[in-house]
Amino acid sequence: MFYREAGDFKTSYAADNQTFPIRLDRYRYLAVLFAAFAVIPFVIDDYWANAIFVPFLIYAIAAIGLNILVGYCGQLSLGTGGFMAVGAYACYKLMTAFPDVNIVLHILGAGFVTAAVGVLFGLPSLRIKGFYLAVATLAAQFFLVWLFNKVPWFYNYSASGQINAPERTVAGIPVTGPNTEAWAQYLICLVFVVVLAWMARNLTRGTVGRSWMAIRDMDIAAEIIGVNPLKAKLTAFAVSSFYIGIAGALFFAVYLGAVEVGEAFGIQKSFLVLFMIIIGGLGSIFGSFAGAAFMVLLPVLLKNLLVGGMGWPTDLTAHLQLMIVGALIIVFLIAEPHGLAQLWRIGKEKLRLWPFPH
Amino acid sequence: MNMVSYEPYVTEDGRTIGDAVMELRNITLRFGGVVAIKDISFDIREGEIRAIIGPNGAGKSSMLNVISGFYTPTEGEVWFEGGKRPPMRPYQVARQGIARTFQNIALFSGMSTLDNIMTGRITRMKSSLAAQALWWGRAQREETEHREAVEKIIDFLEIQHIRKTPVGRLPYGLQKRVELGRALAAEPRLLLLDEPMAGMNVEEKEDMSRFILDVNDEFGTTIVLIEHDMGVVMDLSDRVVVMDYGKKIGDGPPDEVRRNQDVIDAYLGVSHD
Numbered sequence: 001m002f003y004r005e006a007g008d009f010k011t012s013y014a015a016d017n018q019t020f021p022i023r024l025d026r027y028r029y030l031a032v033l034f035a036a037f038a039v040i041p042f043v044i045d046d047y048w049a050n051a052i053f054v055p056f057l058i059y060a061i062a063a064i065g066l067n068i069l070v071g072y073c074g075q076l077s078l079g080t081g082g083f084m085a086v087g088a089y090a091c092y093k094l095m096t097a098f099p100d101v102n103i104v105l106h107i108l109g110a111g112f113v114t115a116a117v118g119v120l121f122g123l124p125s126l127r128i129k130g131f132y133l134a135v136a137t138l139a140a141q142f143f144l145v146w147l148f149n150k151v152p153w154f155y156n157y158s159a160s161g162q163i164n165a166p167e168r169t170v171a172g173i174p175v176t177g178p179n180t181e182a183w184a185q186y187l188i189c190l191v192f193v194v195v196l197a198w199m200a201r202n203l204t205r206g207t208v209g210r211s212w213m214a215i216r217d218m219d220i221a222a223e224i225i226g227v228n229p230l231k232a233k234l235t236a237f238a239v240s241s242f243y244i245g246i247a248g249a250l251f252f253a254v255y256l257g258a259v260e261v262g263e264a265f266g267i268q269k270s271f272l273v274l275f276m277i278i279i280g281g282l283g284s285i286f287g288s289f290a291g292a293a294f295m296v297l298l299p300v301l302l303k304n305l306l307v308g309g310m311g312w313p314t315d316l317t318a319h320l321q322l323m324i325v326g327a328l329i330i331v332f333l334i335a336e337p338h339g340l341a342q343l344w345r346i347g348k349e350k351l352r353l354w355p356f357p358h
Numbered sequence: 359m360n361m362v363s364y365e366p367y368v369t370e371d372g373r374t375i376g377d378a379v380m381e382l383r384n385i386t387l388r389f390g391g392v393v394a395i396k397d398i399s400f401d402i403r404e405g406e407i408r409a410i411i412g413p414n415g416a417g418k419s420s421m422l423n424v425i426s427g428f429y430t431p432t433e434g435e436v437w438f439e440g441g442k443r444p445p446m447r448p449y450q451v452a453r454q455g456i457a458r459t460f461q462n463i464a465l466f467s468g469m470s471t472l473d474n475i476m477t478g479r480i481t482r483m484k485s486s487l488a489a490q491a492l493w494w495g496r497a498q499r500e501e502t503e504h505r506e507a508v509e510k511i512i513d514f515l516e517i518q519h520i521r522k523t524p525v526g527r528l529p530y531g532l533q534k535r536v537e538l539g540r541a542l543a544a545e546p547r548l549l550l551l552d553e554p555m556a557g558m559n560v561e562e563k564e565d566m567s568r569f570i571l572d573v574n575d576e577f578g579t580t581i582v583l584i585e586h587d588m589g590v591v592m593d594l595s596d597r598v599v600v601m602d603y604g605k606k607i608g609d610g611p612p613d614e615v616r617r618n619q620d621v622i623d624a625y626l627g628v629s630h631d
Contacts, residue, residue: 013501013502203490207500210480213468218465226453
């Protein structure tokens with residue numbers, strides 16, 4: 001009834017091309033942004049930040065990054081954990097080597113370092129596809145984790161082999177280290193998420209996004225109409241790794257504060273982010289958010305419901321969670337390969353007509 | 359310029375076509391022991407519709423793949439616009455102004471009609487990754503400019519109503535039309551059509567024939583056409599190359615080719631006695 005585009009005429013191609021063509025969508029988007037920036041920082045506490053908001057925002061960045069590679073460019077990667085580790089260790093090295101430089105630049109720098117590493121491990125994609133590429137990226141995962149464990153230079157020869165984030169501030173407010181307040185943690189992640197999501201949207205709707213999708217849908221035809229496959233694939237690897245590197249840097253510096261590489265960035269992390277984009281929706285920015293929210297919220301919800309509410313043992317709940325996620329992935333792959341994002345789209349299509357039949 | 363010049367060639371319906379745009383000289387293409395194309399030479403002249411016909415397996419599509427750079431000929435030379443073409447990747451050939459459609463539809467099925475045709479203009483888009491990420495200056499301007507050009511093609515092909523539909527959902531005939539649109543979007547000098555009317559009903563064939571003639575007429579695009587429907591070939595094309603078992607057995611205007619004994623033998627079969 002209210003959700004429709006009737007009467008909302010576009011008079012320029014730019015207007016027709018905007019991200020939210022329907023007016024109500026634009027208002028909803030602005031309302032969400034307003035709540036995220038002007039309401040949540042004032043009410044957030046440590047529990048909400050650590051259990052839900054900060055991991056959700058960081059995983060959303062990683063999921064967008066992986067979605068660019070897998071969902072948009074069609075190159076399957078199982079190296080997400082390894083690339084997040086590159087981001088984390090690059091950030092740590094930059095933070096300790098240049099203590100006077102702003103942490104935001106360190107995090108961006110970590111993104112660029114990861115992008116370079118991503119391109120390097122993306123080179124095999126020029127020759128191999130599908131499962132074989134997945135195995136090649138899996139090798140990257142194990143190699144990178146091994147590297148950060150074995151070479152002491154990466155953890156500055158610390159006795160524990162861990163890396164610890166020293167305190168760094170933005171505009172005088174600590175955002176890393178033990179004195180960080182929940183709202184500052186939340187806000188710095190939020191700013192990164194908003195800017196990166198906006199950039200991802202711009203990339204995917206423009207020339208480079210179309211060349212990625214062309215490679216994904218029909219690589220031979222793409223090359224024959226003029227897409228340079230080398231450039232398309234490597235930019236996808238670079239941009240994707242940039243996002244994942246920033247996610248890794250934030251995960252280490254802002255969220256955890258101290259990291260042991262095998263534990264924080266193991267193969268489970270690669271699968272976790274992959275599950276996010278499968279459940280959320282391949283080839284969709286919104287789906288990356290939906291998937292990240294789902295995978296972050298599910299354990300919290302189950303814990304509160306089953307352990308807190310019904311008194312079940314914790315280990316049983318943890319196993320149940322694995323079973324639920326596994327079942328959902330199978331269901332989504334069979335019934336709705338485009339994930340939650342597609343369900344959302346279908347819902348919106350229905351709403352546009354509601355309550356009329358046509 | 360090393361271009362071979364010809365007397366202007368006047369077609370049967372009185373149109374004049376010009377110099378050679380492309381020349382294929384002694385092309386041979388081998389896959390291991392299999393000879394797909396054996397020592398074929400012909401030229402394609404500015405503004406003509408050049409048909410390649412022949413029975414199944416004659417090497418027609420291989421020939422098109424040689425022209426579009428998908429195969430590198432084992433022997434022989436491809437001359438394009440007066441210069442010998444070095445071995446190059448298909449996307450480089452596309453940049454030289456050669457576009458094509460495929461025998462089996464090769465659209466980007468997850469993308470909308472609009473995005474498919476926009477992708478056809480990729481060789482003309484120059485904005486940097488950073489500009490695109492920030493949707494800044496050139497990136498934004500380019501998107502609008504190219505959209506205008508693409509909208510003209512959409513109008514020309516009468517597919518306005520499916521502009522935002524994912525092409526995977528479209529019926530076969532429309533998909534073929536979108537694919538033609540994607541090739542046209544590059545504003546090619548040379549357009550290669552691999553069986554554009556395969557599997558179509560009479561009405562769809564008539565529509566497609568009209569589009570091909572209009573492209574040739576209005577945009578002056580040179581067209582190379584592979585087609586099995588002889589009626590269509592004879593009506594549309596200015597000159598015809600006939601292939602059989604990888605060899606060229608006829609070359610000339612449709613009427614002449616139709617009377618050629620070798621061609622009749624190849625198509626109707628000949629008794630060996």
